[in-house]
Amino acid sequence: MDARDAAGRLAEQMRDDLTRGVFMPRERLVESELVQRYSCARAAVREALVLLSADGLVERLPNRGAHVRGLTVEEAIEIAEVRLALESLCSSYAALRATEEDRVALSRHVRAMADAVASDSPHRYRSESVEFHECLMRISRHESMTRELRSIRRHNLQRHFPAAFEAGSFSDSLNDHVTIADAILARDGVRAHELMTEHLGRIIAMLTAYRSTLGQRLPLE
Template sequence: MNIQFERVDVSLKKQVIDHMRDAIIDGSFAPGQKLVERELCELFDVSRSLMREALQKLEAEALITIVPHRGPAVAEITLEEARAIYAVRQALEALAGAGCAQHATESDIAALEASLERIAACQGNDDQKALVKAKNDFYRVLLKACGNPIVQEMLTGLNNRITSLRRFSMGQPGRLAHTVKELEAVIDAIRSRDAARASKLCADHVSKAATIALRVMADQQS
């Protein structure tokens, strides 16, 4: 049997996808911005076929939209979509917090503390990429340790859109200091094996972030 298939450089495609994803999440590619394939190919020095595969992957992650006859553009999250995302995130993170209090190992708790230290270290500087990475690391540990693979799968799938929304809340003066205190309390509840308190603290943390982000989004759209 002779099977014909296209050989592609997977690592190169992944690099393109990762860099484009980062550029969308950190706002380098602005919401609503039209993405011209030819310009992207020149920017990343890749073929059009590879770029189209990368765009399809980012469309599947809801980070871009591809409109027939108009081409790709960076996805815009509406106020109603943001409300829905935060509602789902709040419910799932409450479950994750409770599960983590029940299932986390001492190693998991130590990893949460180390991630929180990196989050706290971002206070007083403008390194948003370091902050995003530290927060993603924190939640990666929380989800892995929660003992619920469905919660982990669903929140991981939402993560890119959640990270995009964090720009609205984390950029507000003083918010990071409050975030550190809120996550410290979450870790304390997990360490104490208090599932109910961990659940409530996770839900409260998301609620506070949502209130700020939705207010900023509403002000920008008014």
């Protein structure tokens, strides 16, 4: 494996870790620490950070190194809106194209999410939720949509704005995922599209409500 391949593999691993919330927004990405974390060469780390910077996931500032790029709440709402459009379509395709093996895999992810809620494991629930949505993308078998959707899902909105998501609950989120899965298992693409739109619409509503509280905190002129 040459240096370019190593950097590409490392960048992909870090993208996955960003999706799963391993790194915090605006967290400094120290090269020596990344070398240890990923057991790779420093040259691969530097090249991977360049690739992640091109993706808009990392910022590299002169004399200040690299850090995870922070989002404004406006950017977060826009990302959620794009995700709603794409992932609702993804769900409808999944309902139409799921094989029996796909259906078994989707059911397994739903059970894992339910187990996480029952055991009061928020971190595990978030991880299983990521896997659920990854499963939908695979089942959809729509390469162009999946490529764009994976790109915007790299921004973990809950990590960026945890206060915005306090109004939600894991039990409500689980119920959304269960009903979406049920529609896909029933091969009802229209219903799956509607349910995913409602699910992600709630995220947009929470971010919008959070934005309004920020406005209330501004000093009066």
